Amino acid sequence: MIWQLDLLILLLVVVCALATITVKDLLSATIIFGVYSFLMCLLWAEMGAVDVAFTEATVGAGISTVLFIAAILRTNRRSKD
Amino acid sequence: MKQRLERATGQHPGDSPIIKTSVRLLVPFVQLFGLYVIVHGHYSPGGGFQGGVALGASFILLALAYDLKTSIRHFSEGANAVLANTGALIYTGVAALCAVMGGLFLDYSALDKLIPLGPIEWRSFGIFLVEVGVGLAVMSIMVSLFWDISSGGEMDEGL
Numbered sequence: 001m002i003w004q005l006d007l008l009i010l011l012l013v014v015v016c017a018l019a020t021i022t023v024k025d026l027l028s029a030t031i032i033f034g035v036y037s038f039l040m041c042l043l044w045a046e047m048g049a050v051d052v053a054f055t056e057a058t059v060g061a062g063i064s065t066v067l068f069i070a071a072i073l074r075t076n077r078r079s080k081d
Numbered sequence: 082m083k084q085r086l087e088r089a090t091g092q093h094p095g096d097s098p099i100i101k102t103s104v105r106l107l108v109p110f111v112q113l114f115g116l117y118v119i120v121h122g123h124y125s126p127g128g129g130f131q132g133g134v135a136l137g138a139s140f141i142l143l144a145l146a147y148d149l150k151t152s153i154r155h156f157s158e159g160a161n162a163v164l165a166n167t168g169a170l171i172y173t174g175v176a177a178l179c180a181v182m183g184g185l186f187l188d189y190s191a192l193d194k195l196i197p198l199g200p201i202e203w204r205s206f207g208i209f210l211v212e213v214g215v216g217l218a219v220m221s222i223m224v225s226l227f228w229d230i231s232s233g234g235e236m237d238e239g240l
Contacts, residue, residue, distance in 0.1 A: 063223055
């Protein structure tokens with residue numbers, strides 16, 4: 001564990017989380033959410049939880065991004081609120 | 082700009098030979114990696130769930146690069162339903178068989194009475210059987226989730 005690297009990734013995770021809930025375009029929000037998942041995966045792998053990191057990389061960054069994009073295809077791309 | 086837009090709407094969006102060729106080359110390796118993760122689930126990180134998701138992602142990748150029909154042609158809806166149920170049945174079957182053979186639910190060492198391999202070997206082999214069941218179920222459910230969401234349940238055209 002390198003705490004400087006942890007802190008850097010954690011900072012980026014918080015930035016991505018805030019960007020996901022503030023961005024109006026839902027497709028952009030989905031892509032930023034994928035980046036968030038991938039950074040969480042990096043953080044977990046760096047802290048030694050390789051199994052959790054693996055799950056996050058496959059489900060969080062892989063499948064859920066695709067499912068969100070497929071759901072956006074069926075609705076409006078712009079957020080109303 | 083308008084001309085480009087018309088040309089883009091005329092064909093399937095994302096219809097590029099580079100993407101199609103690279104996906105065709107990539108899908109077998111993704112599936113091989115998924116099988117590796119399932120089989121090595123009890124020694125190393127990974128397991129039935131992660132390997133199943135990787136296997137399902139390979140079919141989703143096929144559907145994204147080509148279209149939904151190609152994905153359904155390679156992995157039919159009937160096979161999907163059969164594999165999902167078989168996976169769940171393997172999991173619960175192995176678990177219930179342990180209980181029937183006199184052990185606890187999911188206590189694989191009880192299967193030693195059925196085929197004598199030794200309780201320690203059965204603990205290793207039983208978790209492998211369960212991982213295979215979980216992998217099959219997760220793969221089928223991920224693929225059918227994507228099919229249903231991307232085509233709105235119609236299964237005719239989608240992403």
